[in-house]
Amino acid sequence: MQHFLTTAVPYLRRYKRGLAMGLGALVLKDVAGASIPLVIKAAIDTVTSDAPLTVLYWFCGLMLAIAAFKAFFQYWMRVILVGISRDVEFDIRNDLFRQFTRLDAGFYAGHRTGDLMARSTNDLNAVRMMLGPALMYLTETSLTFVLALGIMFSVDWQLTLWALSPAPLVTLVVIFFGQRIHARFQKIQELFSDISSRVQENLSGVRVVRAYAQEEAELEQFAKLNERFIHQNLRLARLSGLFMPLLQALIGMTFLLVLIVGGFRLLDGQITLGSFVMFNTYMGILVWPMIAFGWVVNLMQRGSASLKRIRAVLDEEPSIRAPRQPEAMPRDATIGLHGVRMGWNGFNALAGVDLTIPEGATVAVVGRTGSGKSTLVQLIPRLFDPVEGEVRVGGIDVRSFDPAELRKVIGFIPQETFLFSATLAENIAFGVQNATEEQVRAAAEMAGLDCDIEDFPLGYRTMVGERGITLSGGQKQRTAIARAILRDPRVLILDDALSAVDTITEERILGRLREFMRGRTTVLISHRVSTVRGADRIYVLDHGRVVEQGRHEELITRGGYYADLHQKQLLEEELESI
Ligand SMILES: Nc1ncnc2c1ncn2[C@@H]1O[C@H](COP(=O)(O)OP(=O)(O)OP(=O)(O)O)[C@@H](O)[C@H]1O
Ligand SMILES: [Mg+2]
16 A cells, blocks of 8 residues: 555656546446436336336436446546556556666676566556556446445435445455455466566576576476466465355345345335335446455555565665766776775675776786686776775766766776677667767777678678677677777777687787777786787786786786796697697
């Protein structure tokens, strides 16, 4: 309920006018519907007195007119109110997606994609059902109840009380079952998330599953999950299967009471035949609301469970946000790390790092796997913030900038390339509006991708399968490089972005990049000495600390990790050339 007020009401408020019109139609429709038994009563009472039979035609005509009136407003009630629920669904879906784009790495580390997908599909639908049909029927049936009962009371209050006597029992049944149905539904929704996650992971990891011949194992696991899902669904079905007949039995009892008690009162002459028929007609009208009520309660409970799950996502605050008054990006793009510590769960990936990347320089970072290189460079575009210390650009803490502005000047090529299922050209132009074909071509050329593209029959219009599944590892990497180049960044960060190309291609690309990067700042991460030897400065990381720094020649003469690496790679090259 609280979620309804804080989350759903603000959305509904945007459609005040529509809601007012829908409600207007609802009231008119309900009033018309409730007046029909009154006409029947009048007709019967008139006919049973000695009025001429032709009066019947008039009553029939009147009833037809009322029915048409009712149908007209019922139509508009549905169109308007269900339409608004679609509008709200649209708004929430947009807000959810906006939130997904706002949230940072920390959030995604803690949530599975499938679960988030479930929230934006299944849960959203449950919320729509609540805000549309459920709320509409609830209002409609409540009003019908009030109107019908009001008229019934005024005609014969004693008979009405008899008719109402099973009502407390109905309420108890609805509450009892409602709570249990709600709990089971929530469990089902969670299981659905699990299933979605499983499917999503298997689809994106389909190659790994195949390569490890894990189809059977995955199938088995999925079958288990699916079975639990079905099991929970059957439990829910059993419960609602019990609920409905029980409700109907209670309603049948009400009919019985009206028939017996009303019959006696008719024979005693306490009510007219018209009133007796009217009561039965009202009971007929009230059956649907009574059944719908259970269904509506059910929908409301599902909806609020789902609303809670959606609300939880909407309430997440990204930890990386723009400050209230962001600093302008400085002209000087010197990057400095000052006493930076970064880690997760007590483990330090970076344990106090100080380093400077002067404007326009090419700086390389090497070090064994897991030494913290990727962690280090991700701090520069503020993909996450350090636990301790500061990262500065132009002498200013990066937390003082608007992250979007900061990221605009940085071309970041992550260690794991991500391509979208779009054309090569679209992938390269990602993040740059109105990129011309020439610009895309030039960027591809700079990244050494042009030769490959020439071999593709569709050239730049080649569709890249989901995540670039149709490209080779090296082609993917170079697409990512071209993407970063096209942004025309002042700072270019390559996180092992040449690892999948051979040394000859690498040399060619580096040669072109050197030209492109004149006057810009470059950070190169690599495991290869050949990639980094030309850098202005090389930092060697080990266990999250800078252990060596200097130019290639200086580090060679120092005889540390770098010299060792150099030695090994020289040896490898010699062996290869034999
Ligand atoms: N999001 C994360 N949560 C927890 N630990 C992490 C996270 N990212 C990195 N680490 C840990 O931090 C350490 C440094 O990781 P990092 O990716 O910086 O290494 P790297 O030097 O880039 O290695 P490689 O050469 O293999 O790419 C690793 O031990 C890794 O397990
Ligand atoms: Mg790395």
